[in-house]
């Protein structure tokens with residue numbers, strides 16, 4: 001039986017976009033608490049909540065996590081606080097949503113996975129950018145076999161960040177942000193890449209700090225060999241004059257490219273160019289039946305609710321967050337050592353406990 005789930009949103013920065021996502025599903029969710037140690041920020045966000053009665057809360061604490069009238073703890077805290085907050089919320093018996101990056105190492109994600117198993121609760125990492133109808137059409141062409149073999153993919157995260165962005169003290173630091181542009185910014189398009197093409201087999205990468213006086217990389221490049229044998233080339237910078245997020249996939253029968261909204265690049269418009277002798281009529285037939293859903297947070301949360309009601313895995317799993325952190329670990333290890341890194345990475349890898 002379906003029921004409306006009550007959510008406590010912890011962290012009122014990106015938490016504002018989460019509130020939009022819950023508001024878009026008014027029959028499924030009610031934002032019951034907004035928690036932020038900056039109460040003025042929590043109060044400002046409270047104005048956006050459109051359903052139910054809402055309470056404000058300061059520092060998140062055990063009393064909040066243990067409340068019987070809350071179903072879901074939604075963690076929108078800075079990265080270095082995720083692991084502890086997730087563990088406490090799961091142990092308090094709650095289902096949990098947590099922002100990216102889920103945690104700061106493969107060892108931490110494996111420890112979190114153990115708590116998920118021990119508590120029997122559900123943890124859903126956030127990868128809202130994956131939920132878009134353009135990427136869904138590309139997936140349809142690959143999954144039905146219409147696209148044919150994938151040859152090469154390029155993923156460009158060419159964004160712009162300056163001093164105003166780094167005025168928030170946790171950003172740009174190894175201890176608090178846990179990594180740089182590969183981890184904090186390009187993580188979304190790289191999640192789109194693996195959700196489309198599948199796992200990564202080998203990684204070579206370089207990183208540099210070129211744009212801002214920070215501790216973590218703001219430029220980088222990587223070449224990946226995917227498990228299907230195709231190549232992916234990733235380029236990342238926070239020093240571009242204009243901003244673009246572009247995923248371009250060259251396949252046997254079609255070239256597919258998404259470069260619409262910078263922070264929602266899985267949405268339309270996507271361009272699909274059939275490769276001769278395939279033609280537009282073939283493409284139209286091949287794209288028929290591709291699913292159309294809500295997008296972004298609204299879709300990820302809608303599918304999360306359905307999974308909780310059905311007892312099925314959430315639309316983004318801890319295993320997928322682990323795969324994302326495994327790629328990050330490989331990129332940073334390759335950049336530091338000059339090695340070409342083979343995946344998967346297990347507990348005996350030197351970077352398992354941190355990059």
Ligand SMILES: NC(=O)c1ccc[n+]([C@@H]2O[C@H](COP(=O)([O-])OP(=O)(O)OC[C@H]3O[C@@H](n4cnc5c(N)ncnc54)[C@H](O)[C@@H]3O)[C@@H](O)[C@H]2O)c1
Nearest residue numbers: 011012013014036037038059060076077078079099100101
């Ligand atoms: N999915 C996305 O597209 C996306 C976009 C931006 C940020 N993020 C992620 O969201 C997370 C938060 O980023 P942000 O930009 O919103 O950060 P932010 O610093 O703007 O907001 C974090 C909030 O947490 C509050 N906070 C800190 N410690 C607290 C505590 N103990 N109790 C209660 N509140 C506390 C702070 O007061 C602050 O308002 C990060 O992990 C970031 O990587 C994701």
